[in-house]
Every structure is written in C-alpha cells, then in structure tokens.
Amino acid sequence: MKDHRFITVERILKTGVVNFLRNIWISIAAIAMITITLTILLFAIVANATFANSITDLTSRIDVSVYLKDSVTEQQSNQLIADLKKVENVKSIEYVSKEQALKDFREDHANDPETLSAVSETDNTLPASLKVKPNDPNRLQTIKDFLDKKEIQALQSEPTSYSGERKEAIDSIAKATDFFRKAGIVGIIVFIIISMLIIFNTIRMAIFNRRDELIIMRLLGASPWYIKGPFVVETMMYGIMAAIVSIVIVWGLFAIASTLEVSSLLDIDFSRNYFSRHLWLIVIAQIGAGIIIGAASSAVATRRYLKLK
Amino acid sequence: MILLDRVTKVYDRREAALERVSLHVESKEFVVIVGASGAGKSTLFKLLTREEKPTSGKIIVGAIDYEDLKDKDIPKLRRKIGVVFQDFKLLSNKTVTENVAFALEIAGATNAEIKHTVPKVLDVVGLKDKARSYPRQLSGGEKQRVAIARAIVRQPKILIADEPTGNLDPKHAWDVIKVLEKINRFGTTVLLTTHNQEIVNYLKRRVVTIRDGKVVSDRAVGSYKTV
Numbered sequence: 001m002k003d004h005r006f007i008t009v010e011r012i013l014k015t016g017v018v019n020f021l022r023n024i025w026i027s028i029a030a031i032a033m034i035t036i037t038l039t040i041l042l043f044a045i046v047a048n049a050t051f052a053n054s055i056t057d058l059t060s061r062i063d064v065s066v067y068l069k070d071s072v073t074e075q076q077s078n079q080l081i082a083d084l085k086k087v088e089n090v091k092s093i094e095y096v097s098k099e100q101a102l103k104d105f106r107e108d109h110a111n112d113p114e115t116l117s118a119v120s121e122t123d124n125t126l127p128a129s130l131k132v133k134p135n136d137p138n139r140l141q142t143i144k145d146f147l148d149k150k151e152i153q154a155l156q157s158e159p160t161s162y163s164g165e166r167k168e169a170i171d172s173i174a175k176a177t178d179f180f181r182k183a184g185i186v187g188i189i190v191f192i193i194i195s196m197l198i199i200f201n202t203i204r205m206a207i208f209n210r211r212d213e214l215i216i217m218r219l220l221g222a223s224p225w226y227i228k229g230p231f232v233v234e235t236m237m238y239g240i241m242a243a244i245v246s247i248v249i250v251w252g253l254f255a256i257a258s259t260l261e262v263s264s265l266l267d268i269d270f271s272r273n274y275f276s277r278h279l280w281l282i283v284i285a286q287i288g289a290g291i292i293i294g295a296a297s298s299a300v301a302t303r304r305y306l307k308l309k
Numbered sequence: 310m311i312l313l314d315r316v317t318k319v320y321d322r323r324e325a326a327l328e329r330v331s332l333h334v335e336s337k338e339f340v341v342i343v344g345a346s347g348a349g350k351s352t353l354f355k356l357l358t359r360e361e362k363p364t365s366g367k368i369i370v371g372a373i374d375y376e377d378l379k380d381k382d383i384p385k386l387r388r389k390i391g392v393v394f395q396d397f398k399l400l401s402n403k404t405v406t407e408n409v410a411f412a413l414e415i416a417g418a419t420n421a422e423i424k425h426t427v428p429k430v431l432d433v434v435g436l437k438d439k440a441r442s443y444p445r446q447l448s449g450g451e452k453q454r455v456a457i458a459r460a461i462v463r464q465p466k467i468l469i470a471d472e473p474t475g476n477l478d479p480k481h482a483w484d485v486i487k488v489l490e491k492i493n494r495f496g497t498t499v500l501l502t503t504h505n506q507e508i509v510n511y512l513k514r515r516v517v518t519i520r521d522g523k524v525v526s527d528r529a530v531g532s533y534k535t536v
C-alpha cells in the first residue's frame with residue numbers, strides 16, 4: 001500500500017483539532033496561562049513602542065531659547081546665528097522675530113483677554129529669540145558654554161531657557177521604559193515557564209487518558225509522528241486560542257483606558273493607533289508566539305511521556 | 310516466509326521465556342501453537358512484531374532480516390503483519406467501520422480506498438450489518454471478528470492471532486476459527502495460539518507445542534492433549 005504523505009498530514013491535523021475540541025475544558029488552564037503570557041508580551045510591545053514614540057516626540061520639541069535685546073541689530077543676530085551653527089551638538093536654529101513672538105503669544109492666550117491686553121503692536125515687550133535645537137538633549141553643555149560667554153550674554157535680554165520641564169518628562173519616560181522593559185522580560189520568562197509546565201501536565205494527562213488508543217496505534221504500525229503529531233497540533237490550537245484572547249484583552253484595556261483619561265505617562269491614543277496600524281503584524285506575531293510555545297512544550301512532553309517502542 | 314533460528318529471549322535476567330527456538334513456516338501455512346500459560350507463546354509473537362528483541366538468535370520474515378531492522382522501519386513492518394489479541398484491543402469510541410478503517414488510515418490509505426475496502430472486509434468476517442455498531446453493542450465473538458477484519462484489511466501476508474478464542478464461549482470461538490480458516494484459504498499465512506484441545510483437533514493442521522520456552526513437538530497434522 002502506498003504511503004500518501006499529504007493525507008497523513010491531513011489526518012494528524014484533523015485528529016489534533018478533534019481532540020482539542022473534545023478536551024477543551026481540560027485544556028482551559030493551559031490556554032489561560034498562554035493567554036497571560038501573550039497578553040504581557042503584547043502589552044510590553046505596544047507600551048515599548050508608545051514610550052519610544054513619546055521620547056522621540058518630546059526630544060524633537062526640546063530647545064534652547066536665546067532671548068535677544070531689542071537693541072541687537074540684524075547684523076549682530078546673523079553673526080550670532082552663524083557662530084551658533086559652529087557649536088558642537090547644535091542641530092538647527094530658528095529665528096523668531098518680535099512680531100512672530102507676539103502672534104504666537106496671542107494664539108497661546110486666545111481665551112485670556114486680560115493677559116492679551118498687557119501687550120499690543122505699539123507696545124510689544126516680547127523679545128525676539130533664537131530657538132536652538134540640539135542633536136542630543138542630554139548634552140547641552142557645549143551650547144551652554146557658548147551662550148554663557150560675556151560678549152554673548154551682553155546680547156541677551158533675559159536668561160537662556162533650557163526647556164527643563166521637558167527634559168524631566170523625557171527622563172521619567174525613559175525610566176518607565178526601562179522598568180517596563182525589564183519587568184516585561186522577567187514576566188514573559190516566568191509565564192512562559194509556567195505555561196510550559198502546565199502544558200506538560202495537560203499533555204501528560206491526555207496521553208494517560210488515551211493510553212489504550214496509543215498502544216493500539218503503535219501495534220497497528222502507526223509512525224511516531226502519526227501518534228505524537230495530534231498532541232502537538234492540539235497544543236498549537238491552545239496557542240492560537242490564547243493569541244486571539246490576548247489581542248482582545250489588550251485591545252479592550254486600551255479602549256477602556258482611553259475613556260478614563262487618566263493616562264499621564266502612557267500615550268493611550270498613540271497605543272491604540274499603533275495597535276490598529278500594526279493589527280495584522282500583531283495577529284501574526286501573537287499566533288506565531290502561541291504556536292511556538294504550544295508546539296515546543298508538547299514536543300518535549302511527548303518525547304518525555306510517550307515512550308514508543 | 311517465517312524463519313526462527315535458535316531464538317532465545319530472556320526478560321530481566323530471569324530464566325529464558327524462549328530458549329533456542331527454531332521454527333520454519335512456509336507461505337500460506339496454518340500453524341497452531343499450543344502450550345500452557347507462561348510457556349512463551351505470546352513472547353514468540355512479540356518477537357515477530359518487534360515489540361521485543363531477541364536476546365540471541367536469528368529472525369527472518371519475508372525478505373526482512375530483523376538484525377538489519379532500524380527503529381524507523383518498525384511501523385512499516387507492523388503494517389505487513391496482521392495481529393489479533395485475546396482482549397480484542399478495539400477502540401471503544403469508534404464504530405466497527407471506523408475501527409477497521411483506523412488500520413488503513415494509519416497506513417496512509419486514501420479515503421476512497423478506505424471506503425472501497427472496509428465493507429468488503431466486513432463481509433468476509435460476516436459483520437456487514439454491524440458496520441455502524443460500537444464495540445460495546447457487540448458480543449465477544451463479534452468483537453473478535455472486527456479485530457480480525459482490522460488485521461486483514463491491509464491484506465498482510467501473515468496473520469498472527471494470540472489466543473483469539475481465549476475470552477469466547479464455544480459457539481463464538483468456532484465463528485472466529487471458521488473466519489481464520491477462510492482467510493488462510495484466501496492465501497494468508499496464519500499463526501494461531503490456543504489452549505483449546507477441541508479446536509486443535511478439529512483443525513487438523515500443523516501443531517507446534519511449546520513447553521517452558523522450548524519447542525517440544527512439531528507435527529504436520531497435530532493433536533493436543535492438556536496434561
């Protein structure tokens with residue numbers, strides 16, 4: 001009799017799915033553990049991307065504002081810009097005129113007539129300024145040294161502003177990222193181990209329950225993979241189930257969080273957006289991870305508990 | 310067809326279950342193996358299906374020398390030998406048809422082949438009308454005939470039946486023996502072990518007697534007396 005490979009693969013898959021559906025209640029603990037693992041994994045991925053985005057975003061907005069005296073001439077300011085460009089770590093320089101400053105001020109305080117009345121075109125007390133963007137916001141010293149020179153100080157109407165607040169925000173997000181990354185890795189490892197142990201035990205029980213059938217299969221000349229395959233397929237199904245549930249959970253958590261408006265650290269809108277944009281990649285990655293966790297542990301479990309002679 | 314040359318099998322350092330057993334079975338023969346419980350009959354069959362390895366001696370079945378047999382070749386070997394057990398070993402959650410089809414599925418037969426072959430084999434063992442029954446709905450004799458159908462569905466050249474009538478009342482035992490005779494008439498080599506004196510004397514076939522792991526007699530048309 002010819003050995004039809006394709007039909008054998010089909011039968012292994014079919015038996016695996018049938019056994020999965022039959023044992024779904026026994027497998028619930030294993031599925032739950034993989035779900036937790038994959039939920040942590042997914043949350044870590046989305047949070048990591050969100051934090052990275054927040055940092056880039058804030059970093060791009062960090063700047064050094066140099067306020068110029070009204071007496072500074074156009075030639076002086078052009079010279080200053082040219083000199084600043086040569087300073088290490090300077091990325092770009094933007095000149096904000098007195099008129100532009102007034103316009104910006106009015107936009108910022110549109111709902112505040114009292115403050116608005118304090119300035120006017122005829123009595124514009126706002127200084128012109130240079131917005132200096134650094135390449136690396138953590139290394140502002142070179143810029144600071146340059147601006148602190150006596151002759152440069154003489155051109156400034158008020159002390160240089162270094163966007164200190166934003167720097168602090170970046171530092172706290174960087175710290176949170178680091179913490180989440182470490183906690184995520186530890187959590188994932190711990191839960192992968194627990195998942196695998198529970199899958200082991202589930203498969204051991206399944207092997208025990210189907211012992212008679214397995215012995216008969218062996219005596220009738222079933223190949224080892226014909227016997228082991230359905231167990232591996234069954235645990236791959238756990239992984240697929242868990243992947244779907246974890247995606248729903250994480251999606252649900254972000255949806256709820258966005259309505260609560262409590263998010264100060266995590267940019268929930270970005271998270272949700274990231275989630276939607278990468279949905280297919282996430283689905284594939286989660287299912288892939290679930291399948292690998294399931295298949296790997298059952299491959300080891302069948303090796304260990306299915307001694308085929 | 311089957312050749313055993315001075316085969317010895319020792320389990321766990323105890324005395325030999327089989328000791329220097331030599332046996333030659335021709336193609337299409339019907340051989341009855343008799344002997345008291347513990348004589349070594351099942352051990353002999355387990356050596357043929359490679360459930361056990363001989364401690365020493367040579368086994369050749371068909372063109373296969375068991376010395377050259379690798380682990381991965383064992384499933385293929387087992388698909389070539391039909392086996393029937395005293396305790397039937399049917400799957401309780403499968404119907405008669407499904408139990409028989411199971412052996413074909415394992416061997417990679419297509420669904421069309423299975424659909425075509427199974428009813429024919431059920432007809433041979435006289436169970437056409439029980440096709441949809443589950444094992445629990447069958448008598449012992451019927452169960453054993455399902456097991457025989459499963460054993461022959463892949464058309465093996467050899468059928469080994471280890472005390473297939475051991476759990477059956479006389480009427481059902483005869484049904485099973487008649488089916489085995491029929492299968493042998495179709496050209497399959499049959500090896501049968503039994504305790505039953507009546508069956509041995511009825512069959513008038515070659516009888517090999519084993520006692521304490523040794524072949525003590527081998528007669529062309531044998532009879533058997535329990536001692």
Ligand SMILES: Nc1ncnc2c1ncn2[C@@H]1O[C@H](COP(=O)(O)OP(=O)(O)O)[C@@H](O)[C@H]1O
Binds near residue numbers: 348349
């Ligand atoms: N797996 C085993 N391990 C150890 N001893 C065994 C095993 N199988 C059979 N035996 C021993 O080998 C001898 C022959 O057994 P067996 O072949 O089953 O005899 P029979 O089938 O003729 O009753 C007995 O003494 C039995 O206890």
Ligand SMILES: [Mg+2]
Binds near residue numbers: 350351352471472
């Ligand atoms: Mg026996």
